[in-house]
Amino acid sequence: MSSISVAMTVNGTRVSESVPARTLLVQLLREQLGLTGTHVGCDTSQCGACNVLVNGRAVKSCTMLAAQADGAEVLTIEGLESDGQLHPMQAAFKEHHALQCGFCTPGMVITAIDLVANDANPGEATIRKYLEGNFCRCTGYHNIVKAIAAGAEAMRS
Amino acid sequence: MADNGIGASVRRVEDDRFLTGRGTFTDDIDRPGQSHAWIVRSPHANAKIKSIDIAKAAAAEGVLAVFTGADMAADEVGSLPCGWDITNRDGSAMKTPPHPPLAVDQARHVGDQVALVIAESRALARDAAELVAIDYEPLAAVTATAAANKPGAPQVWDEIPDNLCYDSGWGDEAATDAAFKQAAHVTTLELINSRIIPNPIEPRVAIGEYDAGNGKHTLYTTSQNPHVIRLLMGPFVLGLAEHKLRVVAPDVGGGFGSKIFHYAEEAIVTWAAKKVGRPVKWTAERSEAFVSDAHGRDHVTTAELALDRGAKFLGFRVRITANMGAYLSTFSTSVPSFFCTSVLGGVYTTPAVYAQIKAVFTNTVPVDAYRGAGRAEANYQLERVVDKAARELGIDPVELRRRNLIPSSAMPYMTPMALEYDSGDFAANMDACLKAADYAGFEQRRAAAAKQGKLRGIGLSVYVEAAGLGPSHLAGKLGAHAGLYESAEVRVHPTGSVTVFTGSHSHGQGHETTFAQVVSEQLGVPLESIEIVHGDTDLIPFGMGTFGSRSIAVGGSAIMVACDKVIAKGKKIAAHMLEAEEANIAFADGVFSDSASNQTLTLGDIALSAYVPHNYPLDSLEPGLDETAFYDPPNFTYPNGCFICEVEIDEETGAVAVVSFTAVDDFGTVINPMVVAGQVHGGVTQGIGQALLENCTYDGDSGQLTTGSYMDYTLPRADDLPTFAVEHNEIPCAHNPIGAKGCGEAGATGSTAAVINAVINALAPLGIEQLDMPATPHVVWRAMQAAKAAAAE
Known part of the structure; x- marks a missing residue:
C-alpha cells in the first residue's frame, strides 16, 4: 500500500503525517491524531456526524481523502473552546438540552457554526433546512433548532 | 427541595465532554497491540455453505488469521441464547433453533456472519475478506411476515414446520368470544405494523482483549446492559465464568432497544482475541448495521373491537403474526407476546381481551x-x-374514548390481562391535551387549509404502557430467564463526596445528571460532589441495564433505597458521637440532628468518623459508609398520556406534513423536566418516522434488503418535523419510593396511532378508511387516486 505525506493545520497546530494514500480525512483525525471527537455514523455521506470545518466550511470528513485536505486549515470539535470556555454554540447546545447521547453532537455543532457563517440570524425554517445533512436519532431536533437560534444570537453579540 | 434536586431542570453534567469531543465511545478506544476484524457476511437470504476456502485471504498482506464457524464449533462455542420462553396454546414449548455466532453450514439471512478476517488494519482485513472464497448453494427464501406460515412457504429451518416459532394465546378467549356474540357492533381492522431499523447514530463496536497473565477477558461493547452481556456471553456462549470476564460499555451513542441484545460480534471478538493473542476490534459500518442490528416491530394484525348499543367496549380481540427473523434474538419472543398483549386493554374498561400471537421465522435479520x-x-x-x-x-373519537376510559376513581385497576394499574387520570390527560392542542378550533383550521389546497386532519391517541420492568417473580412466571431488579451502590467518601455505582446504563438519557439529582435530594450533598458511575462490570455490583423505561423507576429506586441505608447507618453513628438516643436523631438536608440536645453533625462529619473510627461504636457497627441495594419492583409502572397530531396533506403530491404535535404525559414524579421533555421529543419523532417515513423492505424473490442505506431508508430529518408541545401531568407512582413511572418509550408508544389517525381523518372525506405505515407521499397519492377513481365510477 503506497503511502503519502500530508501536511495541514488542525485546530491551529501544524501537523505532518505519512499515511496510506486511501486514508480518509476522518481516519487521519481519529486514528493518527487521536481527535476522536469527530465521529463516523454512516458510510454514505448522509449522517453528518463526521463534519469538520475545512478552510471554514463544513465538510463530511468521511467523504474527503486526507490528501485532499493537504495544506488546509481544519477545525474540529476539539478546537472550538477558547481559554477553557465553550464556544457560544457549544454553550447554547448545553443550555437548550440539544444533545442526548452526544454522538451526532460534534457534527451538529460544526454545521451550526457553518450556518451562522452564512446567515448570522437564521430563522427556524432556515435552520431545519440547513440540517438536512445531519441526523440525530435522540432529540427530534426540537432543542437543536432552539440551540442553534440561541447560539447564533450569542455569536452576534 | 435541594437546589438541584428532584424537579429541577438541571443542565446536564455529561454535556461538557460530549460538546468538546472528550466523550469516550467504544470506537474511540484503541488497545495496545490491537488488531482489526472484518466479518464476511452472506450475500444470500438462504443458502447452504458448501465450502469455504480461506487460503488466499490467510496469505494476504497484514492478515493474522481467518476463522469460520467450524473453528468456533471446534472450540465448543455455544449458541447465542434467547432469554424468554413462550408456551404454545396447546401447552407445548416454542421452537428455539441454534444461533451460532458464525454460521456453520447454512446462512439464513442477508448479512448473516459467515467468516472472520483479522488483520493489522481494518482496511487490510476488509481487503482480505474479498479473498475468502465461499461456495454457496442458494435456496428459496421467505421474508414476508404474512407468507411465512403459509403452506408451501420456503423453510428457514428444516426442523421447524411452517416456520412457526410459537402460537400462543393471551387473555380469556371464551369470555372474549362471548362478548363478541352479544355485541351490537363489531369494528374490524387489518393492519401492518411496519418493520423498523433502529439506527442509533453510533454503529455497534466490539473490542475483545485477553490477558494471558491472569486469564481474564475484557469486552468493550456498545451495550445498554453490560452485565446482561457478561452473563449471556460468558457462561452460556463462551464458557467463561463471570470473575474472568469484564464487560465495559462506555459512552454509548443511542440504543433504542437495539443495543440490549447479545450480538454475535461480541462473542466473536472475545473468542478471537485469545486465539490471536492480541486485542481484536470490530466496528460496524452503517451498511453492516442495516443487516446485523436487530430490527423492530413487523406485525401483521387483525384487530376486532366489540361494542354495545351505548358504544361501550365489550371486547377486544387481535390475531397477530409477528416476524422473528431467521434466529431468536435475546428478548425477541417476549415482544409480540407479553409486552404487546399485556396492555391491549389500554386505558379502557373493556372487560374481555384476547390475543392470539403466531411468531414466525423468515430469512431476515432477527x-x-x-x-x-x-x-x-x-x-x-x-x-x-x-x-x-x-x-x-358516527361518534366523535374523543367522545367514544371518553365513554370508555377507566376513571381515576377506579385506581388501582385490575385489567383483564392481569395487570394492576396503580395510578393515572386518563381523562385529565385527554382534557389537558385537547385544550393545549385547541381541538375545539380544528374545524376552522381545516377550512383555512382547504383554501390553500391542503387536506388537514387531526388525530389522537391515548396510551398506557407497562414500563419500569419489572417484578422478577412475574417475569419468571411469564417465561423470562432473568430477574428484573436493579442494583445501586452509594459510596460516601471520608470527606463527604459521593460516588454512585448504578446497574442502569446511560446512552443519552442523562443519568449522570438525573441520578445525581436524586442523591442530592436524598443526602443533601451538592450536585458537584456526586459522581454517577455506570457501564463497567468490574465496578458495578450487578445490573440489568437500561430498557423498558426502567432506569429511573427501578434503578432510581435502588439508589433511593441505598441512600436510605446510608442515612440509617449515619443515624447510628451520629447517636454514638452525640451520645444521644438513635430514635432522637433526624436527618434532613445533609445534617443529622439530635432533637433532645439540638446538636448537629453533617454527613461529612459522619463519613469521616466512619472511615477514621476513633470515636465510633465498633462493638456494634462496622466502619465505612458504603451501602448497596438491589431493588425489585412490586409491580410494573404505567406511564400514560394523550397525544394529538395535526397534519396537512398536499392534494397534488400526497406529501404529509406534521403541522403540530401535542403531548400530555403522566410519568409520575419528574426528576428533570428538561430531560423528560427531551425524551418525549425523541420518542415522538421515532413514532412520526415510523408513521410517515421509515420502512424496512425486503425483495420478496431474492430476499435482499432493499432499504440498506440512508439513501433508501428514510430517517427523520429536522425539516420533516414540527416544534412539539409537551406537558406533564404528574401523578406519582404508588408503589416505588421515587414515584416515577419512566418516560423513555412513551413518545414512540403513543405517537404512531395519533399520526395515522390524523392522516385518515384528513383523507376520510375522500372515502379513505385505511392506510398502513409509512404514509409516504407515494402511498397517500395512490390512495387518493384510487379513491377519486372509485368515486367517479
Missing part, C-alpha cells in the same frame, strides 16, 4: 425490542380500531 417494544404495537392497533369504530358509529 427482530427484537425497539423503543416501546410490544406496547407500541398494542397501542397502534387499539387506537386505530377505536378511531375506525368512531367513524362507523
